[in-house]
Every structure is written in structure tokens, then in C-alpha cells.
Amino acid sequence: MPKQVDHDERRRRISLALWRIAAARGLESVSMREVAAEAGMSIGLVQHYFAAKDDMLAFTARHLRERIEERVRQSVAALPRAAGPRHTLRAVLTALLPLDPGSRDETLVGVALFIRALNDPGTAALYRHGRAGLTSAVTRLLRAAGHVAPAEAELTAETLLALTDGLASDLLLGHHSPAQALRVLDHHLDMVVPASPV
Amino acid sequence: MPKQVDHDERRRRISLALWRIAAARGLESVSMREVAAEAGMSIGLVQHYFAAKDDMLAFTARHLRERIEERVRQSVAALPRAAGPRHTLRAVLTALLPLDPGSRDETLVGVALFIRALNDPGTAALYRHGRAGLTSAVTRLLRAAGHVAPAEAELTAETLLALTDGLASDLLLGHHSPAQALRVLDHHLDMVVPASPV
DNA sequence: CCTTTCACCATACGATCATATGATAAAAAT
DNA sequence: ATTTTTATCATATGATCGTATGGTGAAAGG
16 A cells, blocks of 8 residues: 555645635636646546545535634633633624634635535535524523523524624625624624623 | 517516526526526527626626615505604515515525625625615614614614624525514614604 | 555546527618 | 618537546555
8 A cells, every 4th residue: 555645634635725716716616627726736636535526515615614613612712711601702703704814715615605505405404503503502602691681592692693694794795894893793792791791 | 670679678588597597506507508498598599688698697686686676665665654764674674685485586696696796806896885875774764763872873784784684694594484584683673773763 | 576555647538618600580771 | 672780590619627537656465
């Protein structure tokens, strides 16, 4: 056998090339040839790791999801140890916004893959499941933050997440600057959770 | 000359075929051949009305926008004559949500074209302009509805529009039913504008 | 040592794409 | 009546696509 290589590392590398292309020129510009060129590989090698283009896109979607989860985790971990649930909540939501070029690219590719998923019931179900998980996490945080009406916590969570999603679009479009988007988010958070947690 | 035909009507017919395909199978499945087949025309005839595929997509984006404006107008016009600004506001926002199969298709294609626009600065500027217009319209309605803090009306408008946008995504995904989405929207409207207008 | 395994490559194949070209027929313009 | 214009069509062209195929060289296993 030859040098024995880390398959998953190679796939991630290819996946990264894919989404550099997708972020810069759109998902429609993603082809095996373009990806291979961007990754500095031969087409055959890309085929060796992804038998079909769809596999490549599916892997990229999973990869993207891991990155976003990691960003959320780091955003929460960066909080001072004494930070209450309200700060945690804010850390989670801001981690979902495309506030810098890196996360902008991720969001861009994420939205493109999202639309693609809508035409495929199976993939759509995965997205729905992830979205439902987010809702329950935010609901828990709201309850912990002493949300005024615990019975309405889930409704408030849905509102927050939909708002965050909409702000992400506005950021992508350039309708909002990062500062403006945060202003909108914070203003709404102020309405919804007590300013100083017990 | 032959029968002299309404060019714009023909273009709209082609555009409709395009977006039936895009809604059902994604923008990536839209090709001159597919559109021609769906519209029941020859490829050559489609070319006669749209010299390039990009023209076809650009026209479809304008067409879509007109339809959405028309939906908003009708939604407002359907209100009882005595309806106050708060009802008008709600009519505008719900008209932007994909609550039935027809508007679902429109939203689906709209989002796909939106992402495409992000890779083209000129088109993105058009979308930004439209989005800004929405903001000022909603801001006016909020002020008219006796929004508690007039100075914050614009901030509230941005919140409402981002929320609506996020709810649209949730509806497309099937995370929310129409009734659930309206519950979220109404709950937020209750927080933000006085229940009974003067 | 030799055989198997695996990373990697070059190229071929058939399909599909956007677009170009040239023809036909009918109706308006002259 | 003839010319011009325009709607419509069939087909060609050259590029690009996803994927299949047949290799090569190196390293591990026997």
C-alpha cells in the first residue's frame, strides 16, 4: 500500500475549495473541474474522494454545519465565566450572523445549499431537524434567563431565530452593516429578556 | 409584418414557465430547452424574445417583483375601509409571507434569484434599493399606528422586516405552518404597536 | 521478491448547455 | 404586386458538464 492518507482531511480540503468557489461565483459555478483546479488536484483525484458531485455537496453541507456549530461553541466559550444566560443567548445568536468575511462565505454557501435542499425532501428533513434543535436550545436559554412569561418562551425563541435569519439576509445583501444588525438584535433582546439576570 | 404580437405578454408567459421549473426543480434545472418545453414553444422562439438566458432571468426577477407588489396592494385593498395603520401593516407583512402554494413558488424563486444577485454588484444594488423602500414604508406605517417611541420606528421596522424574512424561510422549510408563522408575527406585532389604534 | 493495494493521473465518452444560423410563412407597408 | 418585416422553426456549433476507464508508481503484506 502507498502512503495511507487521511480521507476526511482530504475531503475537507476539497470541500473548502468548493465553497471558496461557491462564495465567490455562486453554486452554479461549482463543477468537478473548477473544484479540482481550486484545490490544486486532478479531476481524477477529486473523483477518488467523491464518487459523485452530489456526494461532494452533501459532504460540504455537513462540513458547513460542523463549522457553524464550532463557531457557536467558541462564541459561548469566549464569554467571561460569570456571564449569565442572557449573554449566552446573545453569543449564540451573533455566532449565527455573517459579521466577518469568513462567516459571510459560510452563510452564503449555507443559504445556497439550503435552497437546494428544499427540492429534496430527505435533505429538507435534515435541515428541519437542525432548525428544531436550535429552537429548543434557545427556548432553554430564555427560560434560564428569566424570560418574563415562561409559557411564551418557545414563541419568543422562534421570533429570535427568525429575526436572526432575516438579519443574516440583510447582512449578505449589504442592507445592514454588522453594527446595524447588532443594534437591531440587541434592541429586540432588550425587549425580550430582563436586562440584568438574577 | 405578421400578426404583431404583444411582446411583453409573451415574455411573461415564458417567465412563468421558467419559474414553474425553478420552483419545482430548482434554478439549476432552468435551461433554454426546459423553459421552451414547459412553455410549449420552440427553443428558437424563446430566443426570439430573450436573446440570452441572463435576460430571461433578469426579466423574471422584475416580473416577480411586480407580482409581489401586486400581492401587497391587493392585501391592503382587501382590508375594511375603516382599518387602521396597524391592520395595514399586518396586511403588508403577511403579503410578504409564502402562505399558499402560489406565493410559495414565488418566494422560492425569489430567494434563488436573490442569492444569484449577491454575486452581481449591480443587481445586488437593485435589491438593496427595494429593501430600503420597504423599510421606509413600514416606518411610515409604524409612526401612523402610534408606535410608542417614534424615534425608534425605523429600528422597529427593520426588526419587523427581518422577522418576516426569517419567517418566510421557516415556511419554505416547513418548520412553521402558515398558522404558526402568523402566530409568531402577531405576537410580535402586539409587542410593538398599540393593540387598538386611535 | 513479488503481489496486492491504493493514491493519483490523463483522457475519453456521451449528454447537455447557451447560442448562432438560415429557412419559411404570413402579414403589413409601399 | 412586390418588398419588407416579423413570428416561428429546425438544426448546427463549440463549449462544458458529470462520469467512466485504464493507466502508473509506490508502499505495504505475504
